[in-house]
Amino acid sequence: MTRLSVGAPLALLLLSSGVFAQSGAHKRLELPASLAVIQAGAPPAPWLQRAIPPQGVWEVPSIGGAHAVTPSPLRKTGLSVPPETRVTPLGPVNALGEPDVRLDLSALKDRHWHGADGFDTPAGRVSMTISFSLQGNPYLAVRAPDWKEPVFHRFEMGMRGDWRIGGTAYRLDFDVSIFRPKASNIVQVFRAGEDLPVYKHTILELQKKSYITGAAASLGRHHYRFFHADDVDSSANPTRPDPRRQGLVFIENAGVGTGGFAAYIVDASMVGPEAQGFFFDNGQTVAMRTTPDGTLEVFDLSK
Numbered sequence: 001m002t003r004l005s006v007g008a009p010l011a012l013l014l015l016s017s018g019v020f021a022q023s024g025a026h027k028r029l030e031l032p033a034s035l036a037v038i039q040a041g042a043p044p045a046p047w048l049q050r051a052i053p054p055q056g057v058w059e060v061p062s063i064g065g066a067h068a069v070t071p072s073p074l075r076k077t078g079l080s081v082p083p084e085t086r087v088t089p090l091g092p093v094n095a096l097g098e099p100d101v102r103l104d105l106s107a108l109k110d111r112h113w114h115g116a117d118g119f120d121t122p123a124g125r126v127s128m129t130i131s132f133s134l135q136g137n138p139y140l141a142v143r144a145p146d147w148k149e150p151v152f153h154r155f156e157m158g159m160r161g162d163w164r165i166g167g168t169a170y171r172l173d174f175d176v177s178i179f180r181p182k183a184s185n186i187v188q189v190f191r192a193g194e195d196l197p198v199y200k201h202t203i204l205e206l207q208k209k210s211y212i213t214g215a216a217a218s219l220g221r222h223h224y225r226f227f228h229a230d231d232v233d234s235s236a237n238p239t240r241p242d243p244r245r246q247g248l249v250f251i252e253n254a255g256v257g258t259g260g261f262a263a264y265i266v267d268a269s270m271v272g273p274e275a276q277g278f279f280f281d282n283g284q285t286v287a288m289r290t291t292p293d294g295t296l297e298v299f300d301l302s303k
Helices: 046-051 072-077 203-211
Strands: 002-005 010-013 020-023 026-029 037-040 057-060 087-092 101-104 117-121 124-132 138-143 151-154 160-165 168-175 186-191 199-202 215-219 222-233 240-255 260-267 276-280 285-290 295-300
Touching: 087 260, 101 215, 101 222, 117 199, 117 203, 124 203, 124 222, 151 160, 151 240, 186 203, 199 203, 215 295
Parallel strands: none
Antiparallel strands: 002 057, 010 037, 020 026, 087 276, 101 295, 117 124, 124 138, 138 151, 160 168, 168 186, 186 199, 215 222, 222 240, 240 260, 276 285, 285 295
16 A cells, blocks of 8 residues: 655645556646545645544555556445446545535435325325435336335336236336437336326436435535435345435436436445545535434535
8 A cells, every 4th residue: 555644735636537647756646536636735625634634644555557546445445336326435534614514314214205206096196206226226216105115117128017006007118219318218107908108207307306306405516406215125026125225315417407417326334423525426525424313414525
């Protein structure tokens, strides 16, 4: 491991490449999305000052030649974060001030499973929404009035489903065309024996309705909707919630009306009383911690 002292003046600039480069008298590390250019001669950014560990030392893997660098928190925990989550853990963060956002986790737990969108049946209204697994996979979550929990269908070619709701059979169909943008593909539900759908909306329309059910969370110039939900157990048949693991999901609508929704997903088990830093691939760095009363405190470190 290479040990980098951060007691001296340093400047940290977040980049997206992953190579080691040397130019003149300066060496720099261009690290993948979470750490990057470290060089002497400039005062540290305010968020970096708050993030410096008490011992004044960070550890990164040693580099020989041109190699991408994995941030040490990943190496220490053995966690492999898939790119679909759009989040890289950075490890403990110290010397934080007041949080920018406070979120009541118990009040928000699985709230989006109720009433984002849906359709009416003789047995009552069936809820439809979008939910994410901890691996970043999007699912259609469906919950009928007489079901204890929702069932999930992963958005993919050939997505199908058959349900019984109040004694009546319903069929889920996913109308996909290579000539349409992905967000314009259509989710349809048919009642048994009928040709006209009882539900028909594009993914984008469902995204918009699901998005507004989240709690507003503004962090600097980024405006998110926050969701707290169980993971998805894809080994079950049908696919169901996995209460053993929960996700903290921040969704940003980066392109209003264009389907530019991005989900930033953190495994809730990684966040506790000690603040942890996370880099979102939209360029924002945040810290999160929980309080004894179940509140999630979120800090914008990109200031």
